[in-house]
Amino acid sequence: MAETTLNGFGAKAARESGLRGVAADWASDQRAFKSASWGKAMMWIFLLSDTFIFSCFLLGYMTVRMSTVEPWPNTSEVFALHIGETNFPLLLIAIMTFVLISSSGTMALAVNYAYRRNRAVTIVFLLCTAVLGATFVGMQAFEWTKLITEGVRPWSNPWGAPQFGATFFMITGFHGTHVTFGVIFLLIVAYKVWRGHYDRGERGFFTSRRGDYEHVEIMGLYWHFVDLVWVFIFAFFYLW
């Protein structure tokens, strides 16, 4: 059986650059993305599909925001934190966003160190990312609790359009689920780095496919995507 260089890092044949290169790749045999492994290609396509899901959620939110007959609650008041005497509009959300964006940074570092085969540092950054992600989810739980105690329900709220609660719980819930799954997989990847599975090419539990340090990067693709989606949710839901 041929030596498997799944990740394509071995394949460095001289290729034309620019559009000609793209055309040449797509006209070639075997594979169209010359430097993407199967796993990476699959993650990209999955993310494309997921983009459509989040887009539909956001477009649905915008539509009901227009169709509802009651006024939309003022988000800078609803999402304000009351500390001491003053109200800080959007404070919690600002922190959450900061946390999540930072986690993208630590994730990128983890990918970098993974390719250098620096296991210890990779694990540190993977765990950092997981902790930041968990913090995000925790703060989201806090925000949900706060709103629920203030009387926000999927079907009603004290300040106006009932669609506010509905879209809020649905969209942040769906995104939070993505983050939660991300944290779980970060922990699994960290464990596998720690045990050296990627050095030995140990088979994965689910895919029965040999592990590779590229998995850290694939994990990263997902994580960055989840962060990016958050930016849109933040902009369209909290700032608008």
Next chain:
Amino acid sequence: MVDATPRADDIIPPAEVPELELYHPKSWWTTYVFSQDAKVIAIQYAGTAIAIGLVALVLSWLMRLQLGFPGTFSFITPEAYYQFVTMHGMIMVIYLLTALFLGGFGNYLIPLMVGARDMVFPYVNMLSYWVYLLAVLVLVASFFASGGPTGAGWTLYPPQAILSGTPGGQSWGIILMLVSLIIFIIGFTMGGLNYVVTVIQGRTRGMTLMRMPLTVWGIFTATVMALLAFPALFVACVMMLFDRVLGTSFFMPALVEMGQQLSYGGGSPILFQHLFWFFGHPEVYIVALPAFGIVSDLISTHARKNIFGYRMMVWAIVVIGALSFIVWAHHMYVSGMHPWFGFFFATTTLIIAIPTAIKVYNWVLTLWRGDIHLTVPMLFALAFIVTFVNGGLTGLFLGNVVVDVPLSDTMFVVAHFHMVMGVAPILVIFGAIYHWYPKMTGRMLDERMGRFHFWVTFVGAYAIFFPMHYVGLVGVPRRYPELGDSAFIPASVHDLNAFITIAALIVGFAQMVFLFNIFWSLRHGKEAGPNPWRATSLEWQTPTTPPPHGNWGDERPVVYRWAYDYSVPDAPQDFIPQNDPWPQKVPAARQA
């Protein structure tokens, strides 16, 4: 012509796609039940899809009995009729056609046709089937739930879908339907990602995209579309589920039901329609494009001629796929859209006719002066072309706003979409099964039963759906369990309805011959040999028939040409397999 003969300086590049490390099953369970082999998964998908499809068939009989002989069958109440319509439509479109084309034929044909050993992630592929099965079971459960299945129509339009006036609206019916769809989409995504990545990243040496058989192009494009269209349905289902279960108002305006003000308010029913049809229209092509692809291959093989305009055919598939994402609102002409939007969507809709017409011309030109063998698969392929043209023409009527408005929600629409996305793809499925059954089992399906099955199905389908156009034109609305004594309905409609019902029953029973044939031929069919149709594409060149797990024995095939080298002058045979380097000798061209 494209890539007809390899040039002398043609060099097949060295392998860059790694060998797939297959999981070798250790027990009976992992070989036949929890198998990771795409071919076994394909058969599981197909078997489940056909089984649930039979339920939909029986439902169509019940509906036809009611329409043909109203008042005779007391157990078919109006509520029951709505439930039959809904489940029939949904099962046929999603659980039968989508699952069979993509999960069934996709799994079987993609790896074989592109020269792969299996799908790129066999384990995920296996999960896809089991999740699909779960979706089917949840769907079936709704037949037994209290209140029965939903009767909201396969379009599930709110607000009625979740109100008490609709069967299943305030009981389990609609909930189970939505949950089942959500599960289906999750399962499909697992498989769909596999099909797409296998095509773009898992091909064998020499297999360029422009050498792939059109079957692969059709299934591939349809899968990409499904991955982008199903999200809209997913979101619509989630939102409606929340409306029903949590009392949110995504789709629900303020309503008074039976004199009572409901707690809903401020939602947008039109939003649902947009989401549904953003999925729903591409869905039409998700079942049509695989059919287009398969039919191209059947015609070329059985007419012993290269497909006419291969490149055009590929681009037509891709362009149809892309355009079908910007036509969805032609299903909403009567929803109170702004006329400008109607104009826009009518225009885009009619533009799709161009690539579609190109395909039809190319099929006809492929047949032109071909050496046509009227085998059973060929009969079905020819029947498809006729039927598809037929349905396409009525589509032009319905695509125009002014014509559609009076025809909307009549039996004319029902006749139209049955022609174009009911009968036409089903004919291809039959043709494809007759064509590939020998590869799957090593035996031919019985020819005489096949011909009988073909003629009854083909003639019968026209007996059913042709008169339905007329019934619709005189104004009979769709989804009506009975017409009563409405004055505008001429007596001829009642006679025709009885006629259609009898035809539908006959066609339905003819399918039993087909099922019998499938089981009978497993044992008693003629030995097929590896390549009974003398076809060029890779699946017919496997070292063993039926192909084992891993497909290719020690070495994967190397591809030297496109899939359509039939009747090439001077060639030793009237077909040249894709992995045959003729006129060169093998080793020279194999060098890296």
